[in-house]
Amino acid sequence: MIENQPPVGNAPATSEAASEHDRPSSEPQFVYQGDDQTALQGILDSAFTPHATEVIGRKPLNARFKVVHQGKIQVYDLSYGTDVKILPVRPPAYYAIRIGHAGRAAITHHGRTMPFSPTIVSPGQVLSNTWGADAAARIMCVPRDLVDDAVRGELGDAPTSPVQFENLLDPRVPDIANWLRLATLFSTMIDSGVLDGPSLAAAHFEHLLVHTLLRTTQHELTDALAERRGTAGPAALRRAMAYCEDNAARPISVAQIAEAALVSTRTVHELFRTHLNSTPLAYLRRVRLAGAHADLVAIAEGNAAPRTVAYVAQRWGFPHTGRFSRAYREAYGRFPGETLRPRSTSPNDEGETDIPFPAPA
Template identity: 40%
Template sequence: MRKRFSEGSPIASTVVTGDDFDELEHTFQAFLAPDTVKLHTPARTGFFDISQLSGLRVPGIDPHGLSFYELTLDSDVVLHGEETPDAYTVVVTLTGRSQITIDGEVIPSRHVVTGPEARFRTTFDHPDILLLRLGERLVADTMRERLGEAPTSPLRFDPVIASSMDQWLTLLHTFGETAASGMFDRSPLAAAHFEKLLLHGLLDAQPHSRSGDLDEERPRPKSTAVRRAMTYCEERAAEPVSIGELATAARISVRALQSAFRTELGLTPMEYLRRVRLDHVHQDLLAIAQGRAEGNVTDVALRWGFTHLGRFSALYRDTYGKLPSETARLTA
């Protein structure tokens, strides 16, 4: 195992490592099942290491959530097959040479995005690769949150990672390093927030079939005072927050803050805080559904300050189009 991984971390866990390439090919295929993706090593010398940095805590792909892996091979390797109908994969080549073909077209980039049912073949020479897998349902749910409706068909990403993605790639590296350090073991909420940043960043920065809709969705720039108050809400969502504290953080009076929020956002500062907390609830319920956290709807609602469960359920349903128990696939 590579020394930078934390001892005993269930997130930064080695899936397979060594120099037995027959074992590598067999284990890789079993790990990805039922995917049709296959791995072949024409030059069967050197060593390999496949590590799971985030996602399910058991070997395998999370078909509905986010999973993150690093593959290091001191050899040549070929990945080929067809994406499942319910997954996207971002491939980032850190070191080594690569040649990537998607649906019969050679992609002139070391970093690519594949989508549901895309056929691909990738040849690597002594690579270090990051693989980010995103469930189609997760992407659709996020688009519904952003636009108020789910896509009627899977998004089609431009396969070439755009130059505008440089900051996102830096974020992805930081996510991998933090996961490998074991930090996310101690703070699953931090992991969930980081994953949300990756997902929204990918949707915003990488061109896809509904990028224009997201461009229209982006609001006009907020005033400095409103931005300060919004940041305070996001950073202190788990704490008691008063309108006076928000006004102090925004450096304006309570009345001026209320007026600015009504003008720029169409809601009160405390309504915005409630939305931030509801989003935290949603992310926590998704984590429960994906096996990344434990608990039930009542636990999560109370954690984020929703004490009237009837009103909470109605608000959640109005916002996300389903009951909180449906998101968590649990009974509240």
């Protein structure tokens, strides 16, 4: 018995239906409930990937397939009501994450049997699985482009091939256990109806799930992501910082910094606050003060043409010389005119370039 089947997976849909599908919806919808294997197979092939289903149990098929959440990420509940064996005919083009199950079930990959959940099947992988009559699973399907976008945001470039996650999500690993709790919270909020209806909340939650999955699990980009996090933070922040450094002598705005970082002005503010405990304009001022300091030292050492403090201040975006002098003194402990004086060999002058970049205010 098929009940008002919505467009699922790659199933064709009218433009009106497709528009509905694009909006996150967390209201559960039974797509199929019954014993018609042919009908069920067609629906599941569209929702997941073409696969062969072999009923190996004595009980008749009594399947239940429910759409739990439809957004950029899809969440489904599935059970067969009898023992079955599943073998994909074509590898999936998405990430299938079994975030939980009840009953007897197992996955086999290259002859190795592993727990049914929590596991990830990445695009291109072919895994067979068996379901007991009492098995029921919640499956989260994540499109490859969401993972690619997350990689691009972290590393600056999208991967040339699908990220391959380790299949088993081992809850004994603290970070993975935390991600599973997050996925469970998402699942619980779906069930409670909190995410029902048009809302940005579900979309933000999906974004969080994908980015944290990338950061907490093992895959071929794990080391690169860890290295990036240990240095300058997310790629968007690095782009914003680079733009400030490359354009410090020009009049630039927060909107321009955000545009260069490929994020909103609100996001760029959050990035600087979270990772640098600063603001975009405060960081820009630090860059400008560092540039002015370098110029003054170069002039004092005879490595640059003689210039006045006012000239250097104007060059680095400080139109008011008095304010520049006060900001410079706060950062470097002396007025710019003192730095500009010819260098002597006295001990007090030997540390002139000890602070190449002003500390955050």
